Each structure stands twice: as structure tokens, then as C-alpha cells.
Amino acid sequence: MPSVTDQDSSVRIRPKEPFNFFHDKRVRSVFYQLLTAAIFGWLVWYLVSNTAHNLEARDMKTGFGFVNSSAGFDTDFKLIDHQPGVDTYGRIFVIGVLNTLLVSFFAIILSTMLGFLVGVIRLSPNWLASKVALAYVEVFRNVPLLIQVVFWYIGVFSILPVVKKTIDLSIGAEVVLLNNRGLYLATPITGSLFWLTTLALIVAVIGVYILRRRAHKLQEQTGKQTKILLPSLALLILLPTLTFVATGMPLSWDIPTLKGFNFVGGTSVPPSFLALLVALSIYHAAQIAEAVRAGILSVNKGQNEAALSIGLKPSRIMSMVVIPQAMPAIVPPMISNWMNTVKNSSLGIAIGYSEIVSLYMQTTLNNAGHAVEIVGMTMAFYMFVSLTISYFLNIYNKRVQLVER
Amino acid sequence: MAVIKAEKTPARPAPLFETSIIGWLRKNMFSSVFNTLLTFFMLYIIYLTVSGVFIWGVADATFVAENRRECYDNSLTGACWAGVIDWLDNIFYGRYPRDQIWRINFGAVLLVFWMAPLWMSRVKGKVLVGATVVVFYPFLAGYLFSGGDKGFFMQVMVSGAIVAFAINMANALTCVIRNMPLNAFLIKTLGKTKAPDKTQRNILLLITAIAFVAAYTLQMNWLVEGVSWTKWGGLFLTLVISGIGIASSLPGGILLALGRRSKLTVIRVLCIGFIEVFRSVPLITVLFMATTMFPLFMPEGFVLNKLVQVIIAVVLFNACYMAETVRAGLQAIPKGQYEGAHTIGLGYWKTTALIIMPQALKHMIPNIVGSFIGLLKDTTLVSIIGLFDILGMLRSISKDVPWIGLHKEPMIFGAILFFILCFSMSKYSRHLEVKLSAGDQH
Numbered sequence: 001m002p003s004v005t006d007q008d009s010s011v012r013i014r015p016k017e018p019f020n021f022f023h024d025k026r027v028r029s030v031f032y033q034l035l036t037a038a039i040f041g042w043l044v045w046y047l048v049s050n051t052a053h054n055l056e057a058r059d060m061k062t063g064f065g066f067v068n069s070s071a072g073f074d075t076d077f078k079l080i081d082h083q084p085g086v087d088t089y090g091r092i093f094v095i096g097v098l099n100t101l102l103v104s105f106f107a108i109i110l111s112t113m114l115g116f117l118v119g120v121i122r123l124s125p126n127w128l129a130s131k132v133a134l135a136y137v138e139v140f141r142n143v144p145l146l147i148q149v150v151f152w153y154i155g156v157f158s159i160l161p162v163v164k165k166t167i168d169l170s171i172g173a174e175v176v177l178l179n180n181r182g183l184y185l186a187t188p189i190t191g192s193l194f195w196l197t198t199l200a201l202i203v204a205v206i207g208v209y210i211l212r213r214r215a216h217k218l219q220e221q222t223g224k225q226t227k228i229l230l231p232s233l234a235l236l237i238l239l240p241t242l243t244f245v246a247t248g249m250p251l252s253w254d255i256p257t258l259k260g261f262n263f264v265g266g267t268s269v270p271p272s273f274l275a276l277l278v279a280l281s282i283y284h285a286a287q288i289a290e291a292v293r294a295g296i297l298s299v300n301k302g303q304n305e306a307a308l309s310i311g312l313k314p315s316r317i318m319s320m321v322v323i324p325q326a327m328p329a330i331v332p333p334m335i336s337n338w339m340n341t342v343k344n345s346s347l348g349i350a351i352g353y354s355e356i357v358s359l360y361m362q363t364t365l366n367n368a369g370h371a372v373e374i375v376g377m378t379m380a381f382y383m384f385v386s387l388t389i390s391y392f393l394n395i396y397n398k399r400v401q402l403v404e405r
Numbered sequence: 406m407a408v409i410k411a412e413k414t415p416a417r418p419a420p421l422f423e424t425s426i427i428g429w430l431r432k433n434m435f436s437s438v439f440n441t442l443l444t445f446f447m448l449y450i451i452y453l454t455v456s457g458v459f460i461w462g463v464a465d466a467t468f469v470a471e472n473r474r475e476c477y478d479n480s481l482t483g484a485c486w487a488g489v490i491d492w493l494d495n496i497f498y499g500r501y502p503r504d505q506i507w508r509i510n511f512g513a514v515l516l517v518f519w520m521a522p523l524w525m526s527r528v529k530g531k532v533l534v535g536a537t538v539v540v541f542y543p544f545l546a547g548y549l550f551s552g553g554d555k556g557f558f559m560q561v562m563v564s565g566a567i568v569a570f571a572i573n574m575a576n577a578l579t580c581v582i583r584n585m586p587l588n589a590f591l592i593k594t595l596g597k598t599k600a601p602d603k604t605q606r607n608i609l610l611l612i613t614a615i616a617f618v619a620a621y622t623l624q625m626n627w628l629v630e631g632v633s634w635t636k637w638g639g640l641f642l643t644l645v646i647s648g649i650g651i652a653s654s655l656p657g658g659i660l661l662a663l664g665r666r667s668k669l670t671v672i673r674v675l676c677i678g679f680i681e682v683f684r685s686v687p688l689i690t691v692l693f694m695a696t697t698m699f700p701l702f703m704p705e706g707f708v709l710n711k712l713v714q715v716i717i718a719v720v721l722f723n724a725c726y727m728a729e730t731v732r733a734g735l736q737a738i739p740k741g742q743y744e745g746a747h748t749i750g751l752g753y754w755k756t757t758a759l760i761i762m763p764q765a766l767k768h769m770i771p772n773i774v775g776s777f778i779g780l781l782k783d784t785t786l787v788s789i790i791g792l793f794d795i796l797g798m799l800r801s802i803s804k805d806v807p808w809i810g811l812h813k814e815p816m817i818f819g820a821i822l823f824f825i826l827c828f829s830m831s832k833y834s835r836h837l838e839v840k841l842s843a844g845d846q847h
Contacts, residue, residue, distance in 0.1 A: 050703060054700070142827035144796075154803075154812040155817075350789050357687070
């Protein structure tokens with residue numbers, strides 16, 4: 001034990017302390033760590049041995065082999081084909097994952113847009129508007145999300161008119177239809193030459209990007225601002241349209257039509273999807289609005305005044321001075337909100353939306369058993385999503401910090 | 406010709422534009438064309454919402470009816486609150502035996518009385534009051550709510566709770582009336598103020614011991630009818646689960662946060678792993694894990710009931726969130742505080758308990774209350790795994806024969822109830838924040 005070192009006595013003379021085994025810091029630290037590790041190891045061993053014993057006593061099989069056996073049930077909503085009795089539990093897992101990601105994706109987009117809008121209105125000089133935004137935030141933040149989800153489902157989307165009295169949201173065109181079986185959308189079917197139109201769109205986007213860079217360079221060199229909005233819009237719209245017409249309009253629509261008791265054709269989503277989407281969007285928009293407000297308020301007031309003094313218009317001050325500086329304060333809470341959106345989409349189980357928890361953790365677990373494996377797989381999926389999102393968040397934070405210095 | 410006034414010119418009144426209501430309106434609501442349009446748009450939205458809600462929920466609503474048919478006979482467009490009113494007992498108490506409901510109310514009143522001294526400015530020893538609530542109240546309330554036979558441990562804890570409550574009440578009384586804490590009052594009454602400290606302490610201990618023995622013999626004869634946990638439900642069950650969650654997630658969160666900042670690698674890694682795993686999965690998966698995997702974890706023949714499984718899951722889950730809240734508070738403490746504590750010779754635990762934690766927790770009050778609100782809201786999830794908490798009760802109204810299909814009104818009633826609870830909690834935390842930071846110099 002290096003209690004007293006003679007080697008560095010040339011640098012500094014340490015007082016001679018008698019080495020006391022029970023009061024030495026390092027001995028204690030090693031002892032506590034060993035103790036913790038031992039207790040933890042014992043706990044793990046205890047749980048594992050209990051589980052193994054219980055599984056044996058109940059004659060339950062273990063292992064991931066069950067994901068390859070066929071699942072005998074079907075789901076009402078799926079993005080990939082599934083044949084009950086033929087396809088496997090593994091495929092059910094994939095269907096659940098895709099459904100979770102689908103509803104979270106749209107909920108994230110909607111809630112971010114709505115949240116920004118409400119957050120900006122909350123800071124508006126108009127007293128009435130800011131109070132309305134405040135009421136929105138307080139009401140939807142203080143009511144449990146589960147109650148909101150259930151309300152939107154049984155209070156709104158499942159008591160819509162029946163199929164015979166379908167609401168046509170596209171005003172007579174019959175391409176967007178809403179009834180108590182869900183939302184029906186006309187789906188485009190692409191012809192053989194449609195890839196040329198896609199290509200034209202990509203080319204147009206690249207063209208706009210180049211245009212923007214050139215305008216930016218010109219402004220940096222000469223200080224002159226060039227208007228690129230009109231040419232880039234023209235490029236974006238005209239080029240794909242011309243290609244589309246020139247190739248003979250290779251696109252047809254699969255329109256939902258009433259056959260018997262239900263609509264056939266097009267794309268449809270069930271009411272449970274709509275209810276979950278609306279509830280998640282509204283709830284998280286309230287949270288994001290608060291993050292946006294706090295971020296904007298964190299920008300120094302002097303920035304606003306300086307921008308006013310050089311003659312910028314209020315709308316430009318917001319978009320060119322305040323928001324860019326507020327972003328580092330807005331983005332981290334916003335991304336953690338996105339993460340919560342993915343996690344909260346698991347509430348779909350309460351209204352029968354077939355996302356991963358209801359499809360895999362409930363239905364599959366009841367059908368196939370294998371509690372440990374199924375719970376593990378579901379949790380692993382959520383952990384994977386969370387870790388991926390926080391990885392990107394860390395990258396963003398590092399970049400922002402570098403810019404600040 | 407210059408005019409020079411000897412006295413000060415009196416200040417002119419502020420222009421009407423600044424003080425009158427019309428001036429305020431022009432400035433805040435009609436300052437530009439866009440603003441005017443926005444104001445009218447918002448007025449329209451407010452009109453739509455308020456009039457819609459008022460007509461549906463009050464003007465056209467039915468408050469007294471026997472069943473849903475009668476509601477429809479009364480009005481087709483209004484709400485049917487009669488169903489909710491008919492189920493109010495179930496919503497609040499679940500299926501608890503109706504002649505035993507006084508026990509729940511008594512437990513709630515007991516808690517209010519126990520905690521009341523925390524809000525009295527003259528009462529000393531508030532930390533002790535809080536600690537006795539957390540340590541003893543759950544046992545007393547637990548026996549009060551579930552009843553049946555008491556084991557030896559339960560008997561001791563219940564007697565302890567009775568003694569703690571009595572001391573707490575007596576202390577509050579002496580503090581308010583005589584402005585001295587209970588121990589000083591007792592010593593003075595016995596005329597032992599001049600006695601050495603050790604004698605004084607022994608006298609107090611003796612009194613406590615006598616009180617404990619008295620309470621123990623008293624509670625031997627106190628028996629209440631057993632009520633199985635399966636009969637618990639409604640708002641009562643929601644508050645039991647979230648109450649236990651709140652009381653144990655804060656200490657658990659503090660320990661986890663300290664572990665995460667520890668210099669001991671093994672402890673730090675374990676705490677980080679634990680916190681991150683629970684924070685990255687949704688609560689419902691943890692609840693499912695509790696109900697499907699806990700039975701496998703237990704030794705054979707040892708069965709945990711569902712309520713205990715759920716409570717364990719809720720506590721573990723929320724302790725991890727609380728740990729991150731506390732950690733943020735710990736990070737805000739300047740290094741000088743640690744060094745100062747070190748200089749006056751405090752060790753790790755004393756530094757943490759006396760110097761660091763009080764400051765960190767004070768800073769974190771809004772966030773901690775925010776976590777509590779989140780916990781209260783999250784508790785509704787237990788209805789998914791089959792407990793009849795408030796949401797479970799609200800949803801089963803629509804399955805009751807007279808009120809079949811009554812969905813909307815119960816949900817809105819639940820939303821209003823939660824809004825009142827959560828909103829008042831967050832408002833109170835903001836008030837507390839202002840009050841506590843008033844003494845801060847920075």
C-alpha cells in the first residue's frame with residue numbers, strides 16, 4: 001500500500017500518516033463497491049433461479065423459438081400483409097413496431113407544428129390571443145393523456161355517422177371520407193413512366209438548393225439580396241408538372257367506393273388510429289408550446305431591440321434574429337417530447353389500436369406465453385428508439401455548443 | 406422675457422390613452438389591422454367554445470333522471486349528468502362496502518390534521534412532522550383501509566403512529582397557544598428546567614415510552630372489519646397508489662441521484678443503468694412486466710397481490726424520473742458549498758443531508774411538484790391492467806344497465822376532476838417557489 005511515498009519527497013514532503021486499514025479511503029471505496037456488486041449479483045442470481053424454478057414447475061418453455069411459429073390471430077390495421085395461421089409471431093412484432101412508428105411519426109409532425117403556433121401566439125402582444133393560448137396549454141397539460149385518448153375515441157371518432165351517411169371531407173370529390181369505421185383516402189397508383197416525374201422533382205429540389213447557395217454567396221460578397229422565392233417555386237412546380245404531362249400522365253387514383261356495407265379501395269385508417277393521433281398531437285403540442293415559449297423568452301431582450309433599431313420588420317425579427325437564437329434552448333426539450341410521444345403511443349392499447357404493446361405484449365403474450373422474452377423484446381424496442389433519439393440529440397447539442405464559442 | 410417659477414410645476418395626469426379601458430384595449434387588442442382581425446377571430450373561437458359547452462353541459466343538460474332513456478326524453482342535445490351523479494359514490498370510493506366508507510373519510514381527515522402543522526408559521530420541528538407522516542401514516546391508514554387481524558409488526562407500527570399523531574397534535578397546540586415546542590412545555594410544567602440535559606432527555610423518553618405502552622394496549626381492542634383490496638377503487642385507489650408513489654419516489658430518487666453522481670464506479674454504473682432503462686420505456690410496459698414477470702421472480706408459494714405489484718412498478722418507475730429531477734438540482738449547487746462543508750469537517754453524508762440537499766430541493770420544488778403531477782396523471786394507466794381506479798370506474802358507467810352507452814359525460818367529469826387537482830397543485834408550487842426564493846440573495 002503506497003501510504004507514504006519516498007520518491008516524490010524532493011517535490012513535497014508529506015506528513016507521515018500511520019496506515020489504518022479501516023479508515024483508509026481506498027480500502028473503503030473498494031469494500032463498498034465489492035459489497036454493492038455482491039448484493040446486486042446475489043439479487044440477480046436469486047431472481048433468475050426463482051424464475052427458472054417457476055418456469056420449470058409450470059412446464060413453460062423458454063427461448064426465442066416461438067417467433068418462428070405461426071400466429072393464429074389477425075389485426076384490423078397493418079402496414080404489411082399478414083395471414084392468420086400462416087405468418088409468424090415475428091411478423092406480428094414487425095407489424096406492431098410499424099404501427100407504433102406510424103402513429104408517432106404523424107403525431108410528432110402535427111404536435112410540433114401546432115406547438116410552435118401556440119407557443120408563438122402565447123407571446124403575442126394581443127392580450128386575448130395570448131390568454132386563449134394559455135387556456136389551451138393549461139387545459140390539455142393538466143388532464144391525463146389516457147383520459148384524452150379515451151375521450152377522443154369513444155366520445156368523437158367512434159360515434160361518427162355510419163357508413164351510409166359518410167362525411168365527405170373533400171366537398172363532393174369523394175376522395176377523403178370519414179365515418180365510424182375510420183378515415184378513407186384515395187390512393188395514387190403510379191404508372192410505368194412515373195419514375196421520370198419523381199426524377200424531375202429530385203432534379204428541381206437540387207436546382208433550388210444550388211440557387212439558394214449562389215444567392216447566399218452573392219449576398220456575402222456584394223451585400224446584394226436576390227429574390228429567389230419565385231424562380232425556385234417555378235422550378236419546383238413547373239419541372240415535375242411538365243414531365244408528368246409529357247410522359248402522358250402515368251397516374252391513376254384508387255378511389256374508395258361503397259360496396260355492400262363498407263368502402264373498398266383506397267387507404268383507410270381505423271378510428272382508433274385517428275383518436276390516438278389527435279390526442280397525442282394536442283397533448284404534446286401543449287408541452288412543446290411551453291418549451292417554445294421558454295426558449296423564446298430566454299433570448300436576450302437586447303437582441304430584439306437591436307434588430308428593431310436596424311429597421312427589421314417584426315416578422316423578420318422573429319424568424320431571423322429571435323428564433324435562430326432560441327433554437328438551442330427549444331430543441332432539447334422538444335426532442336425529449338418526441339421521445340415521450342413514441343412512448344405515449346403505447347396508450348393505444350386502451351382503445352384497441354394495434355401498436356406494439358397491445359399487439360405483442362398483450363395479444364401475443366396471451367396466445368403464446370413466453371412472458372420474459374416478449375416483455376424483453378418490447379422493452380428493447382423502446383430502448384432502441386430512445387437511445388437513437390438521444391444519440392442524435394447529443395450530436396445536435398455538441399454542434400450548437402461549438403457554434404456558441 | 407424669461408419666466409422663472411419658484412415652485413415645482415405639478416405633474417400632469419397621464420394621458421387618457423394610457424389609463425382608460427379604451428386606451429388599454431387599443432394598445433393590447435386593436436393595435437393594427439392584423440391584431441384586430443386576430444382579436445375578432447379569438448372572440449369567435451371563445452364564443453363557439455363557451456356557448457357550445459354551456460348549451461350542452463348546463464342549459465340542455467339533465468341532472469336528475471333514473472336512466473339514460475329519461476335523459477333522452479328530457480333533451481337529445483344535452484349532457485346526461487344524472488348518470489355521473491348516480492355513480493358518484495363508485496367514482497370516489499369504488500366498490501368499498503358502503504357502511505365502511507367512513508373509514509376512508511376518516512383516513513383523509515386524519516391526514517389533513519397530521520399535515521396541517523406544516524402550514525402553521527408558529528409550529529417548530531416541521532421536518533419531524535413531515536418525517537412522521539411519511540413513516541407512520543401509511544401503516545395507520547393501511548390498517549384503517551384494509552382492516553382485519555393485525556400482526557405483531559402492524560400492531561407496533563399502528564401504536565407508533567397513534568403516539569406520533571398525538572405528539573404532533575400536542576406540539577402544534579403548545580406552539581400555537583404558548584409559543585413553545587412540546588418538549589420545552591413538558592419540562593417547564595414538570596419544573597425541571599434547571600435539570601441537566603441528560604435528565605431532561607430521559608424524562609421525555611420516559612413520557613414517550615408510557616404513551617407508546619398506553620397506545621399499544623389501546624389498539625389491542627381496536628378491530629375493524631377486513632376489506633379485501635379487490636374492493637378498493639375509484640379516486641380513493643388512484644390517490645392511494647399515487648400517494649405511496651409520491652412518498653417513496655422522492656427518497657428513492659434522491660438515493661439514485663446520489664448513486665449516479667457517486668465516485669464509486671460500481672454504484673454509479675448500476676444507478677445509471679437502472680435509471681436509463683426505466684426512463685426509456687413507457688409506464689404501461691413496466692406495469693405489464695410487473696403483472697406478468699413478478700410472479701415468476703418470487704419464490705414458489707409466495708404470491709404478491711396485483712395492487713402490490715402495481716405499486717412496486719409505479720414506485721420504481723417514478724423514482725427514476727425523480728432521480729433525474731434531483732440530479733439537475735444537485736448540478737446547480739456551486740462547488741464552494743462542498744468545499745465549505747469539507748472545511749468545517751463534515752463527512753459525505755452530513756454534507757449531503759445538511760448542506761447540499763436542502764438547497765438542491767429548494768431549487769427543484771417546481772420540478773418535483775411537476776413530477777408529482779405527472780405521477781398523479783400516470784396513475785390512470787393502472788385501469789388498463791384491470792384495476793378499478795377512477796378511470797376504470799368512469800369507463801364502467803357505460804356498461805351499467807340503466808346508463809348503457811354513456812361514454813362522454815364520465816370522461817369529461819374525470820377530466821374536470823383531474824384538471825382541478827393538477828392545476829391547483831401547479832399553481833401552489835409556483836406560489837411556494839416565489840415564497841422560498843424571497844430570502845435568496847442571488
